[in-house]
Amino acid sequence: MTPRVDVVVLTMNDRPKEEAFAQKTLQAQTGVEVRVCVVGNGCTPQVVPPGAITVALPENAGIPGGRNAGVDALREAGDPAEYVFFLDNDACLPRPDVLVRLVASAEEHPDAAYVQPRLTGPDDTTTPRRWVPRLRTGDPERPGIITSMTEGVVLIRRHVFDEAGGWEGSFFLYHEGLDLAYRFWSAGYTGWYAASIRMHHPLTAPIRHPLFHRLSARNRIWVAYRNFPTPLIPLYLGTWTVITLARALRMGGLRETLSGLREGWATRHEQVHRPMDWSTMRRLTAAGRPPII
Structure with a gap:
């Protein structure tokens, strides 16, 4: 068929x-x-x-x-x-x-x-x-x-x-x-x-969009809050905050990035928190994507 x-x-x-x-x-x-x-x-x-x-x-x-x-x-x-x-x-x-x-x-x-x-x-x-x-x-x-x-x-x-x-x-x-x-x-x-x-x-390149820096930073926080068990959220966000700020310093958009980080953190509870279970964490790690990266 x-x-x-x-x-x-x-x-x-x-x-x-x-x-x-x-x-x-x-x-x-x-x-x-x-x-x-x-x-x-x-x-x-x-x-x-x-x-x-x-x-x-x-x-x-x-x-x-x-x-x-x-x-x-x-x-x-x-x-x-x-x-x-x-x-x-x-x-x-x-x-x-x-x-x-x-x-x-x-x-x-x-x-x-x-x-x-x-x-x-x-x-x-x-x-x-x-x-x-x-x-x-x-x-x-x-x-x-x-x-x-x-x-x-x-x-x-x-x-x-x-x-x-x-x-x-x-x-x-x-x-x-x-x-x-x-x-x-x-x-x-x-x-x-x-x-x-x-x-x-x-x-x-995505940086051609004016909203890239702010929304990318905000949504990364939302992804973590929506999907990760509570103990992993600060580890994941700590890693990505460093990466995001380093990229902003290199490529521009630092002010917008900081704005997005503030917005994401302030509004994270508006997102539904349905954390993955630990077996999914293990599967992600085995697939080459540890959930803190």
């Missing part, structure tokens, strides 16, 4: 050329039945493939909130697919078998809640360290179990996504993938990095 994949694409109508190309490569996928939902985050989508579902949000709900709206619309349309694929509107699928190979990889690894392709620049080779979803980033071609997530190009089992409650909308931007990955692990699943399956994305 032909596998089915529901695809969510988020837009603010800010890159029509890239969106049109991304959707063209999506429509070219073979061996899989694809249904697309284009979500306008505070706008009405202007670039929409034939037959796609559209959602026009009245205001910018943030990336996780917008993606959740797309999943909801696909569910309400009836007969949801087994898998949901989240696609950045400036990413593209360079071969027509990307989705079917991702599904095959998911079938080969039934314990994986999500499957991550290798993301490269348009040259099909360059993979920045931040795009390798594990700590040991020296060889981006090495597949394996992963504990983090590159949110904009990821295939997720729908029933696991629904059971986890979807993306955490309050994050707005940054680290929502790490939070969701931790919730998958807490539910007994893993993630899989299918390094032989490539996708392309412009070689941009």
Whole structure:
């Protein structure tokens, strides 16, 4: 039977050329039945493939909130697919078998809640360290179990996504993938990095976004409070505060980073604290991601 994949694409109508190309490569996928939902985050989508579902949000709900709206619309349309694929509107699928190979990889690894392709620049080779979803980033071609997530190009089992409650909308931007990955692990699943399956994305840096420094620092605190046992929270945050401040001193954004740290600490109790159990901590450590790093 032909596998089915529901695809969510988020837009603010800010890159029509890239969106049109991304959707063209999506429509070219073979061996899989694809249904697309284009979500306008505070706008009405202007670039929409034939037959796609559209959602026009009245205001910018943030990336996780917008993606959740797309999943909801696909569910309400009836007969949801087994898998949901989240696609950045400036990413593209360079071969027509990307989705079917991702599904095959998911079938080969039934314990994986999500499957991550290798993301490269348009040259099909360059993979920045931040795009390798594990700590040991020296060889981006090495597949394996992963504990983090590159949110904009990821295939997720729908029933696991629904059971986890979807993306955490309050994050707005940054680290929502790490939070969701931790919730998958807490539910007994893993993630899989299918390094032989490539996708392309412009070689941009997150610091180009004005909110990066503040929201990244704030959301890191929220991730810890939401997911870790209380004794580990200060250890984790101590490690990441040092790392975050060092990066801010090197790359700029120190004032915004400090603002984000203050905001995250002051609002941490607004997040639901559902700590992983210690067996999940051991599994993460065995997978190469000790929960204090």
